[in-house]
Amino acid sequence: MAIAEAKVDMEALNKAIDEVFYSQLDSTLLYYFQACVNCKACEAACPFTPTSLHYSPVNKAEVARQLYRYRFTVWGRTVGRVIGGSKKYLSLEEAETMVDYAWHCVNCGSCAFVCPMAIDSGAMIDLLKQVAFKAGMGPKVYRDIAELEASGKYLEIDFFKNSWNSLISKIKDAIGKEVPLDKKGSEVLFYASIYEALAYPDVLVKVAKILDMLNKDWTFMSKPLGIRPPIGLVIGDKDGAVKVMQRVYSYFTDISPKYVMLTAGGFEYPALRYTMHETLKVEPKYEVVHVTELLAKWYENKEFEIEPLDEIITWHDPCQLGKRGGVFEAPRILMKALSKKFKELPSHGVNSFCCSGGGGGCGLPSMVNNMAKALGIAISDDDKKFLDKTSEPLIKAGKIKVGEINKIKAKEVLTGCPVCIESINFQIDYYHANSKVNHIVDILADRIKVSKK
Amino acid sequence: MQLPFGDYLVGNSLYPLALDLFTPTIFFFFFSASYRVFRYFAVYKKPFIPYATSVTRETSSTEKVKKLVDTFANSSKVGMKRKPVTTAVGLLMHLSLIVIIFLLAQHMIFWAYYISPYKILFPLAIPESSVDGELAFTLATSPYTPTSYPFVHDIWGPLTIILNGQYITYILVILLGIYLGHKFHALAEGLTLRSGDWWFFLLLYIDIILGFLATSHIPDSVAYYDNLLGAHILVAEILIATLPFTRGFHMFEFYLGKIREWYFMTYRRGEK
Numbered sequence: 001m002a003i004a005e006a007k008v009d010m011e012a013l014n015k016a017i018d019e020v021f022y023s024q025l026d027s028t029l030l031y032y033f034q035a036c037v038n039c040k041a042c043e044a045a046c047p048f049t050p051t052s053l054h055y056s057p058v059n060k061a062e063v064a065r066q067l068y069r070y071r072f073t074v075w076g077r078t079v080g081r082v083i084g085g086s087k088k089y090l091s092l093e094e095a096e097t098m099v100d101y102a103w104h105c106v107n108c109g110s111c112a113f114v115c116p117m118a119i120d121s122g123a124m125i126d127l128l129k130q131v132a133f134k135a136g137m138g139p140k141v142y143r144d145i146a147e148l149e150a151s152g153k154y155l156e157i158d159f160f161k162n163s164w165n166s167l168i169s170k171i172k173d174a175i176g177k178e179v180p181l182d183k184k185g186s187e188v189l190f191y192a193s194i195y196e197a198l199a200y201p202d203v204l205v206k207v208a209k210i211l212d213m214l215n216k217d218w219t220f221m222s223k224p225l226g227i228r229p230p231i232g233l234v235i236g237d238k239d240g241a242v243k244v245m246q247r248v249y250s251y252f253t254d255i256s257p258k259y260v261m262l263t264a265g266g267f268e269y270p271a272l273r274y275t276m277h278e279t280l281k282v283e284p285k286y287e288v289v290h291v292t293e294l295l296a297k298w299y300e301n302k303e304f305e306i307e308p309l310d311e312i313i314t315w316h317d318p319c320q321l322g323k324r325g326g327v328f329e330a331p332r333i334l335m336k337a338l339s340k341k342f343k344e345l346p347s348h349g350v351n352s353f354c355c356s357g358g359g360g361g362c363g364l365p366s367m368v369n370n371m372a373k374a375l376g377i378a379i380s381d382d383d384k385k386f387l388d389k390t391s392e393p394l395i396k397a398g399k400i401k402v403g404e405i406n407k408i409k410a411k412e413v414l415t416g417c418p419v420c421i422e423s424i425n426f427q428i429d430y431y432h433a434n435s436k437v438n439h440i441v442d443i444l445a446d447r448i449k450v451s452k453k
Numbered sequence: 454m455q456l457p458f459g460d461y462l463v464g465n466s467l468y469p470l471a472l473d474l475f476t477p478t479i480f481f482f483f484f485s486a487s488y489r490v491f492r493y494f495a496v497y498k499k500p501f502i503p504y505a506t507s508v509t510r511e512t513s514s515t516e517k518v519k520k521l522v523d524t525f526a527n528s529s530k531v532g533m534k535r536k537p538v539t540t541a542v543g544l545l546m547h548l549s550l551i552v553i554i555f556l557l558a559q560h561m562i563f564w565a566y567y568i569s570p571y572k573i574l575f576p577l578a579i580p581e582s583s584v585d586g587e588l589a590f591t592l593a594t595s596p597y598t599p600t601s602y603p604f605v606h607d608i609w610g611p612l613t614i615i616l617n618g619q620y621i622t623y624i625l626v627i628l629l630g631i632y633l634g635h636k637f638h639a640l641a642e643g644l645t646l647r648s649g650d651w652w653f654f655l656l657l658y659i660d661i662i663l664g665f666l667a668t669s670h671i672p673d674s675v676a677y678y679d680n681l682l683g684a685h686i687l688v689a690e691i692l693i694a695t696l697p698f699t700r701g702f703h704m705f706e707f708y709l710g711k712i713r714e715w716y717f718m719t720y721r722r723g724e725k
């Protein structure tokens with residue numbers, strides 16, 4: 001990504017480096033910084049390595065290590081500088097490389113499980129993303145979207161308002177009655193974001209239908225809590241993310257349900273389940289769960305039966321739901337009930353091969369373009385180049401992903417994250433594979449038979 | 454003290470120096486290792502755990518133990534699938550190194566001299582040369598004088614024809630050679646390499662070659678032998694002393710990392 005010199009404020013960049021690196025060191029990060037043996041085992045796991053070995057986790061994280069060494073080690077300040085092992089600041093060219101590396105990581109966590117030293121390179125690369133954001137070097141279109149979310153101004157945008165209201169009326173039509181909105185003390189708070197309302201409104205309608213069919217005490221949100229909150233976490237805007245998390249937490253606490261149920265298993269899941277409470281240092285009275293967790297629980301309680309399909313189906317573990325969130329078993333309970341021909345992908349569980357999550361962006365370029373257009377955000381030439389570049393990892397990682405799907409001859413790939421659905425669909429189309437990708441609820445909703453009222 | 458041995462004075466070589474430096478080396482190692490470990494404590498922040506328990510995430514104890522094994526085995530499993538050559542080289546190299554360092558008869562005596570309980574492992578000792586192994590097998594040779602310790606070939610039997618210091622060293626030199634190739638490949642690709650990697654790796658390589666030359670008596674002279682053996686021990690001492698500042702420390706931190714991963718992913722989060 002070429003960034004014209006005039007656009008980069010080197011002073012801001014240096015300040016950002018100092019701020020990020022001096023403020024966040026803890027023993028976990030320290031371990032990641034110093035324990036790496038440079039064995040490159042992590043190459044095998046990263047969805048960006050097929051694009052270039054330069055995007056291998058250890059190579060990307062090395063930039064963070066160099067900045068760390070200068071600040072926290074004696075040799076880094078002395079000999080390390082002379083032999084290139086540490087850096088006080090980055091030159092313009094190095095900073096461009098840093099930004100390029102940072103956006104070739106979706107923080108999927110795959111590298112951590114494959115690393116013999118259990119090093120989460122994603123966590124170190126995230127520091128680089130924070131530096132880039134603070135220095136104003138992240139893609140502008142994402143910065144604009146994050147700013148809209150953090151400021152709360154997204155609520156004033158007609159495009160969003162209309163999509164949300166149309167979602168509520170679709171739900172109303174589907175359940176044949178008024179949608180319970182913002183009802184305090186319900187068992188389930190059905191949570192969704194604007195992004196989901198745009199990406200798969202039908203899935204959300206089906207979730208509501210299931211809740212209604214099962215006669216659950218549930219409620220939906222009259223207004224969305226963000227575009228894809230807390231999107232700041234993905235683009236390196238920690239302060240913005242904290243602001244958004246405060247808003248989300250206060251709504252959750254106000255409604256005070258037993259469960260906050262997410263349909264999305266992308267970064268929202270670990271963010272709202274863990275990061276939000278860890279950051280705000282609060283112990284929630286509710287529990288944040290993915291829709292598959294509750295459905296599996298209700299299924300095991302025999303509240304409904306599932307009419308099985310007669311085809312080979314497989315489950316793609318969304319990285320944030322599985323590796324980062326720890327949800328592996330629940331979707332499998334449902335998948336096994338959905339088809340006797342359920343097969344695991346060759347790489348699954350903690351080794352699930354990441355779809356590259358939009359190729360390093362926060363969604364497919366087409367989706368971002370459409371959203372930007374609807375919001376009146378101009379896409380600059382740099383952003384256009386950036387978005388175009390995200391196709392390459394999607395294609396390269398897609399070769400492996402689609403290869404795995406073909407290997408087990410799965411007709412239906414089910415998953416639980418809007419970006420996984422978009423990305424894998426793109427990859428399946430690109431390679432003309434004979435398969436479909438859907439949210440698990442999409443298929444499940446029509447096959448649920450209620451057994452107990 | 455210098456003892457005459459022909460026209461050579463024992464004690465006038467690197468060997469006694471190396472022996473004298475062993476205890477300071479260990480002190481230095483402990484000092485540096487404490488520094489490295491202290492840093493972890495210095496920046497430790499108690500993790501905030503939002504959920505004490507979680508209704509949807511029960512994991513049985515058996516499952517937790519099974520996952521502990523999985524946690525340790527996963528890198529090798531995935532590596533064998535996706536990067537079979539480098540993974541196999543890496544695994545074999547570790548295995549050979551462990552066998553050489555801890556089970557080669559000469560090394561065992563060295564360790565037992567400083568850490569007496571090490572003697573328990575004596576029955577596992579492997580001989581230094583292939584000739585020893587072969588003789589043990591073909592002529593059933595055993596020591597002329599009775600020893601209070603088991604004879605080196607007792608457990609391994611005919612296996613010592615291949616399982617001996619000499620052959621394992623050949624394998625190690627080849628494996629480390631492939632490893633070196635891997636590093637040059639990274640260099641050619643413009644990927645980041647670190648001085649700490651080269652330092653540890655080169656010292657290891659030199660040390661293995663020095664040990665091999667000494668035990669093989671190349672060149673065949675007492676003076677060379679003492680100096681080579683001394684140099685072998687000295688290089689090993691530099692390796693040990695600098696271990697906490699190099700990748701060599703992974704032999705301890707490996708466990709820390711994996712147990713931490715298991716604790717957070719399986720135990721604390723209670724993923725099913």
Ligand code: SF4
Pocket residue numbers: 035036037038039040041042043057058114115116117118119121
């Ligand atoms: S696998 Fe782990 S130890 Fe090896 S290079 Fe990657 S981060 Fe470093």
Ligand code: SF4
Pocket residue numbers: 045046047048056057060104105106107108109110111112121122123125354
């Ligand atoms: S977190 Fe995922 S995308 Fe990032 S470096 Fe690791 S494997 Fe690659």
